[in-house]
Amino acid sequence: MAEQLNAGCARPTGGPVGEAPADTGEKQEERKEASKMVLIGRKAPDFTAPGFHQGKFVNVKLSEYLGKWVLLCFYPGDFTFV
Amino acid sequence: MSVDSMFVHKMWNDQELCRMVEGGIPFPMLSDAGGKVGKVYGVYDEEAGVETRGRFIIDPDGVIQGYEVLTPPVGRNVAESIRQVQAFQLVRESKGTQATPSGWRPGKPTLKPGPDLVGNVWKEWNTSLAFD
Known part of the structure; x- marks a missing residue:
């Protein structure tokens, strides 16, 4: 399902997919404050992200999982204890 | 992630x-x-x-059905996440005709929301059902 990635020296990155939020012209400071949660009942923002899965490096796109239930978990970092 | x-x-x-x-x-x-x-x-x-420790349940249509966010020192309860997915799956399969009350887990009674249930939940559900 996920596209396999070749491990080069550059660190691959992903990010949100789709339309960028419109520039509303607010001041930079105001925008920093507005770190809002997504809303339940709304579409989960699509993204791509490089990752490690069963011995391979892969590039995962959330929308490839349409038709399945997904648990998306964020955590502070590898080798943290909890 | x-x-x-x-x-x-x-x-x-x-x-x-x-x-x-x-x-x-x-x-x-x-x-x-x-x-x-x-x-x-x-x-x-x-x-x-x-x-932070954010956990999102996303349904087969790509819709966020629930989330939970914890600060770093407290870990999640995986069984609770699975229970929530099972509850959302039941609701989806019933096309919204059934709802899972507090404390529901597979095997416990569900509720069928409608005019006849208004004021009558006490006949179908009691507080002992809120606990495992």
Whole structure:
């Protein structure tokens, strides 16, 4: 399902997919404050992200999982204890 | 998903996690450099430069049905996440004709919302059902 990635020296990155939020012209400071949660009942923002899965490096796109239930978990970092 | 690179994910899996989970982590360990995805979901802590313990349940249509966010020192309850997915699956399969009251888990009674249930939940459900 996920596209396999070749491990080069550059660190691959992903990010949100789709339309960028419109520039509303607010001041930079105001925008920093507005770190809002997504809303339940709304579409989960699509993204791509490089990752490690069963011995391979892969590039995962959330929308490839349409038709399945997904648990998306964020955590502070590898080798943290909890 | 965390801000660590996929290389660090590999080392964590190979050096430590595979000693806790036979065969290693079965799902993709995703890398979110700079917290770009975490910001969109509202779980990126700008000051700490890391993502908090956010867990999102996304249904087959790509719709977020629930989430939970914890600060770093407290771990999640995996059984509770699975219970919630089972409840959302039941509601979806019933096309919204059934609802799962507080404390529901597979095998416990569901509710069928409608005019006849108004004021009559006490006949169908009691507080002991809220607990395991």
